[in-house]
Amino acid sequence: MSKLLLVDDEPAFRRLAAAWLEKQGHAVVTAADGAEAQALFRSERPDLVLLDLVMPPERTPEAGLALVPAFATVPVVVLTAHADHELALRAVAAGAWDFLAKPVDPDLLRFVVSRALAKRALERELAALRDAQATEDGIVGTSRTILRLKEMIRRIAPAEVPVIVLGPSGSGKELVARALHAASPRAAAPFVAVHCGAIPAELLESELFGHLKGSFTGAHRDHPGLVAAAEGGTLFLDEVGEMPPPMQVKLLRFLQEGTYSPVGGRQPLTADMRIVSATHRDLDAMVAQGAFREDFYYRLKGLILRTPALADRREDIALLATRFLEEAVKRRRLRLAPDALAWLVEQDWPGNVRELRAVVAAGAVLADGETVTAADLVFARSGDVAALAPAAPATLAEAVADLERRMIAAALAATGNNHSAAARRLGLSRVGLLKMMTRLGLRNTRLGEAGDACVPLERR
């Protein structure tokens, strides 16, 4: 049985509406003003709030609107005077799920309430799914394509065969590579990612194979390279489509013979690892055009896994966004308002999951109160600080902190959550930015922890 909180100052309306809703099988608690409603909201934990916007003591719609975010962790249906469309729209912008004009039509009331409760039930189901879903591989999603992908990973992880992961940028190719490694017999050995597109062509050979002291200007000591670092584990060649042809030849030799020579070295060295590669490029087309070596391609392409674009699995968006919000705010209680979830599902996400994650994280920074609204996300995505509504902080220190939060959010959103690039935009060092985020409560990892230092080469 669902529990509804009906907030209205007119005793006759409360009585009639409560009786009607109880007849529909709901439990109803009633409040006559905002203060009582907030107390009941905490103690009764209703599934839905029906809220009259004009109530004592203020009797202004502004006071009613200000209450909406306090209840927006559940669907809020506002009750407005007949034909007051502008007020109804403002209520929806403030996080309300729907509105009803007074005098209320009982059939419409029944319809709106059951629709809002269905949505609430879906949200709960989502939360249950999220808890139930095994997350060891870190791949979030219950769409058919993701479930199939997870199954394929489970099946091919134990094999030694090379794997190439194809899919658009930000769709989780590296995550899949890590999952393959984690489920393989090589899991205890290192997973080493090489972001081929981010390393200048002339440095790639020495990054991969290492170099000997004196082999070129600046080579002051022997340097082992990433192939040596991946011994026994998995070498992940990300953006392999960007690898210059001369390097393709050298890697091909390593893949065929299992031996390589560091720059400046004569003695061949051996190394054993599984190769997983990834690209968002169309390698078949590149091979056809002569831009990618066919023999190298066939060596890499033992099995192919594909990561879908987010727009092709919209049913996962709510689950992903909820998870990313939890990760973004470990210390605050924050939820996505119904309008925020609806907005997220409608977007096209050309940057795929990476973009979704960045927008949710930036939206969490902008959120005022306990919910992230669609408006917060729209601002977060635009990255346009000037478009933000002016805040009304009480002190200069609060005003400064507020501006810092907004600028950090905008910079993170604009750079796909890349700390180094965001710091550059803001004229800060990366450490300076991380310290500032810690001070503002925007992160709680201590420096050097959780991924800050473990990736050998930073993403763009």
Ligand SMILES: Nc1ncnc2c1ncn2[C@@H]1O[C@H](COP(=O)(O)OP(=O)(O)OP(=O)(O)O)[C@@H](O)[C@H]1O
């Ligand atoms: N299914 C998923 N579940 C949870 N997080 C995901 C999922 N897919 C992607 N992500 C997250 O999105 C971000 C981008 O993922 P990843 O780096 O694996 O994408 P990519 O396809 O390798 O990107 P690129 O082509 O730019 O290298 C990461 O933060 C990753 O954790």
